Amino acid sequence: MSKSKRPCILFSFVLLLGLYLSTIIGAQTTDQKAGREQEKKKIPPVQQTVGGTMGGVVGGVVAPQGQGPGQSQGQAQGGVVGGITKVAFDDDFLLAPRTIVTLKVEHLLVKPVETVTLQDVTSLRTETGLSVSYSIQWPEPAKAIVGLEITPTIIDGRGLELKISVLKDGQIIKDEKVIASNLEPVIVELFKNEADNIKLAEKITPFIQTVAPLSNYPKALDRLEIAGDVLIMNDTMVVNHARGGMLANEGGSEASPFFFYFWIKGKGIYVLSLWPFPGAKPLGVISDSIIRIRHERDYFVWYSLKPILPEGKWRVWVRNNPDYDPLQGMSGSISERDRQRIQSVLGRENAAITGVGGKGSLDRFFKGVKD
Numbered sequence: 001m002s003k004s005k006r007p008c009i010l011f012s013f014v015l016l017l018g019l020y021l022s023t024i025i026g027a028q029t030t031d032q033k034a035g036r037e038q039e040k041k042k043i044p045p046v047q048q049t050v051g052g053t054m055g056g057v058v059g060g061v062v063a064p065q066g067q068g069p070g071q072s073q074g075q076a077q078g079g080v081v082g083g084i085t086k087v088a089f090d091d092d093f094l095l096a097p098r099t100i101v102t103l104k105v106e107h108l109l110v111k112p113v114e115t116v117t118l119q120d121v122t123s124l125r126t127e128t129g130l131s132v133s134y135s136i137q138w139p140e141p142a143k144a145i146v147g148l149e150i151t152p153t154i155i156d157g158r159g160l161e162l163k164i165s166v167l168k169d170g171q172i173i174k175d176e177k178v179i180a181s182n183l184e185p186v187i188v189e190l191f192k193n194e195a196d197n198i199k200l201a202e203k204i205t206p207f208i209q210t211v212a213p214l215s216n217y218p219k220a221l222d223r224l225e226i227a228g229d230v231l232i233m234n235d236t237m238v239v240n241h242a243r244g245g246m247l248a249n250e251g252g253s254e255a256s257p258f259f260f261y262f263w264i265k266g267k268g269i270y271v272l273s274l275w276p277f278p279g280a281k282p283l284g285v286i287s288d289s290i291i292r293i294r295h296e297r298d299y300f301v302w303y304s305l306k307p308i309l310p311e312g313k314w315r316v317w318v319r320n321n322p323d324y325d326p327l328q329g330m331s332g333s334i335s336e337r338d339r340q341r342i343q344s345v346l347g348r349e350n351a352a353i354t355g356v357g358g359k360g361s362l363d364r365f366f367k368g369v370k371d
Contacts, residue, residue, distance in 0.1 A: 092285040092313070093294050094213040099128045101152040101160065102207040107136060108187070110199035117203075128154050135167075141196045144168070148190075152206065155179070160206055166190050182208045214285060214315040217274040221252040224260070224274075228305035229354055231262055234298055238264055238352040245304070248356040259362055265351040267298065268322035269365050276317050279366065284316030293318055302354075321366055326353060328364070 091100075105122040108115055118139075126132040135147040147167035155161045159181045166174040173191060180186045185205040192199045225247045231239035239262070248258040254275040261271045271277075272284060272291065284293040286309060291302040295318065326346060327339065345351060357365075 091211045092214060092292070093283070094211060095282060097210055097212045099154065100209055100211050101126055101128055102209070103132070103150060103152070104205040104207070105134075106203040106205075107138075108201040108203055109138075110189075110201055112197055124150070126150075126152065128152055136200075138200060141193075141198060144191075144193065144200065146190050146200060148202070150204075154208070160208060162186070162188075162204065162206070164188055180204065180206050182206060213282070214313060216254070216276070216317075217286075217309065217312075217314045221258070221274075223247060223249040223252070224258045224308065225306065226260065226302070226304040226308060226354075230303040231264075231352060231354060232301040232303075233264060233267070233350075233352075236350060238350045239354055241354075245306075246354065246356045250358040259357045260355075261357060261361070261365065262300075262302070262352060262354045263324065263326050265346065265349075268320055269324035269326075270295070270300070271319050271321075271357075271362060271365055273317045274314060277319070277362070279369075280317035280319040282315045283318040285313060286316050287313040291316060295320060319366070321369055323369075324365055328367075 103122075103124040103126075105124065107118040107120065107122070109118065122134055122136075124132045124134065129151070131149050131151040133147065133149040135145060138144045138146070145168070149165045149167075151163040153161045153163065159179050162178050162180055164174075164176055164178065165172055168191065176188070178186050178188060183205065185203050188202045188204060190200040190202065225245055227245035228243060229239060229241050229245065230237065246260065248260065250256075251258050257273040257275040257277055259271055259273055259277075261269055263269045270293070271280070272293070273280065274286070276282075283295055284291055286292075288309070289304040289307045291300075291308070293300040293302075293316065327342060346353075
């Protein structure tokens with residue numbers, strides 16, 4: 001090869017190498033720029049704690065971020081979560097009409113040039129006159145934890161008054177009252193982060209509704225059946241009948257109601273009906289194949305393998321006699337050996353029995369008890 005061709009080859013090699021390096025550097029620059037733009041768009045989820053003063057009316061999950069809903073426990077106890085999981089106000093157990101206020105709360109970062117709405121939304125539900133509270137752990141750049149307590153009250157002629165207390169680091173930094181209208185949002189400024197010139201604010205949209213209690217079952221029935229029943233008391237299974245069931249066909253109307261019952265050791269006898277009967281209160285709900293009951297601190301769920309009623313959701317009337325003895329009145333009808341066998345069964349932990357009965361059973365369950 002001649003000397004005149006060597007500089008040309010060397011120049012071509014250097015040119016190609018330069019083009020290659022320039023392409024690599026350009027691609028890296030583009031990737032880095034795209035990455036920075038993507039980082040700007042990333043806003044971590046707001047962490048929220050929900051609580052209340054309504055004994056279970058308002059609720060939130062109690063699991064940390066990453067746990068499933070099945071691992072959370074309780075209502076209205078609160079818990080820090082990345083994005084709220086709502087526990088709905090349970091209208092089923094209302095005994096009288098109530099005015100309920102649902103508050104949709106959107107979280108705003110007000111910057112000098114723009115307002116950013118975070119993805120997470122807090123949904124609260126409470127009665128008028130009763131407070132509900134929650135806290136917000138704001139993501140960067142705010143880096144703040146703020147607590148709020150909201151008390152909605154209907155003011156005649158003015159609308160819905162929202163009394164709002166704002167807490168930071170456990171201290172009340174702001175108290176104010178704002179007037180809102182149904183389904184119209186109001187903006188409430190929390191405080192300003194002076195270092196970053198960012199304001200934190202909440203956009204609150206109320207929804208006011210009157211919720212009526214459930215009604216009694218309106219029709220007459222020829223029969224009522226609970227098939228293969230399972231009874232749960234406070235998350236503990238006390239009855240599990242895989243086969244068989246209970247059938248009531250004596251009565252079937254408000255004038256002559258059906259009666260189902262269950263007895264649980266330490267809790268006494270619970271008698272249920274779809275219609276009112278002496279001494280009973282509307283403490284239960286029946287829907288499809290499930291009966292739910294709340295009595296004082298206890299919660300019962302009674303399952304059937306088949307639908308109990310053909311349609312709808314209806315109230316259940318309940319009466320409890322905590323002192324009832326299942327062997328009461330059986331002394332003349334069973335042998336001593338059978339009595340001992342029954343006593344051994346009833347002596348077990350979480351002992352329980354279920355059944356159906358007529359007017360005679362009702363008299364036996366509440367013999368000597370005043371209505």
